[in-house]
Amino acid sequence: MATVSREEVRTLLDLPLLPLLDKARAVHLAHHGDNEVQLCTLLSVKTGGCPEDCSYCPQSSHHDTAVGAERMLDVDQVIASARRAKDLGSTRFCMGAAWREVKDGPAFDRVVDMVRGVKDLGLEACATLGMLTGPQAERLKEAGLDAYNHNLDTSREAYRSIIKTRTYDDRLRTLQNVRSAGISVCCGGIIGMGEALEDRAELLRTLASLEPQPESVPINALVAVEGTPLADMPPVDPFDLVRMIAVARILMPKSRVRLSAGRSSLTREAQAMCLFAGANSIFYGEKLLTTANPEEAADLELLRTLGLTTLAPVADASGSPRHSEHACANKGAGCGHKHDHEHAHAHGEAVAE
Numbered sequence: 001m002a003t004v005s006r007e008e009v010r011t012l013l014d015l016p017l018l019p020l021l022d023k024a025r026a027v028h029l030a031h032h033g034d035n036e037v038q039l040c041t042l043l044s045v046k047t048g049g050c051p052e053d054c055s056y057c058p059q060s061s062h063h064d065t066a067v068g069a070e071r072m073l074d075v076d077q078v079i080a081s082a083r084r085a086k087d088l089g090s091t092r093f094c095m096g097a098a099w100r101e102v103k104d105g106p107a108f109d110r111v112v113d114m115v116r117g118v119k120d121l122g123l124e125a126c127a128t129l130g131m132l133t134g135p136q137a138e139r140l141k142e143a144g145l146d147a148y149n150h151n152l153d154t155s156r157e158a159y160r161s162i163i164k165t166r167t168y169d170d171r172l173r174t175l176q177n178v179r180s181a182g183i184s185v186c187c188g189g190i191i192g193m194g195e196a197l198e199d200r201a202e203l204l205r206t207l208a209s210l211e212p213q214p215e216s217v218p219i220n221a222l223v224a225v226e227g228t229p230l231a232d233m234p235p236v237d238p239f240d241l242v243r244m245i246a247v248a249r250i251l252m253p254k255s256r257v258r259l260s261a262g263r264s265s266l267t268r269e270a271q272a273m274c275l276f277a278g279a280n281s282i283f284y285g286e287k288l289l290t291t292a293n294p295e296e297a298a299d300l301e302l303l304r305t306l307g308l309t310t311l312a313p314v315a316d317a318s319g320s321p322r323h324s325e326h327a328c329a330n331k332g333a334g335c336g337h338k339h340d341h342e343h344a345h346a347h348g349e350a351v352a353e
């Protein structure tokens, strides 16, 4: 996409909602006419005790929250969770560690083994581990990592009031290391942290200006957790979330826009609007790191009601497409494909982003 200015993004954000949805829907159908939604499961493999001071995060050791520092999970525990996620229909498994940065040594070695194990299950592997050097990104790539999540959170200007222990440029540097290693980029932000509309516009402008644009763009609504500095922020207006998703869809037509944190406080109808506006990925599983997420059955029911299907799983190591019986939201409700390999082909098994 040609360079976009903050003013142009602001103009889109300011459109009345229905004309904005018309635009976003047209872009969405042109690039994602398959109506498929990717299901991603996120597991915290190392919870709490993080030295960073992100104002929104209950895992920061700077805040007095109910989330304490826990030991890192074993590889076997993580693989068991990944297998469960796959059986429930997830096709991407993301592993999160509450670290400022990756440090070479036994903990990183363990993450590398986790990535290998997740790949052996035929899932896409994603990780979010904090800052990453070039050689560390290359090591993760060699282990089979498909994507790395590293959010910009908000605008460069607002970033300073949300996080003081690192800079926006630190963030951008890690994104560059991820790109250079050939790993796909998952990068988005959070609304509801007290930012101005200008900040939302600038966040979207920055994301859309990354070259290439991120393959995945998670859009989060703040989950205000007791004990964090943002605990008393008012809830996000669901229409604001719909607006962010719609503009993200217009600016980043090929990206998978992910309806992420904050979904458990949305009604089914609000979630439906987000999906209509261009979201085509959700976090799936009852927990999102340390906060609540809708139950899997409710998600599949919603997708079925809307006539959406779930993205077929990737091929396994032998090259055979895999498909879980649970994965099709249209199963038994008008999906004409058989729930077997034919289905995987029909729904596009090549899901590398």
Ligand code: SF4
Pocket (backbone or CB within 6 Å): 050, 051, 052, 053, 054, 057, 058, 059, 060, 061, 097, 098, 099, 100, 130
């Ligand atoms: S770096 Fe991640 S885990 Fe650590 S405080 Fe920030 S958001 Fe939380």
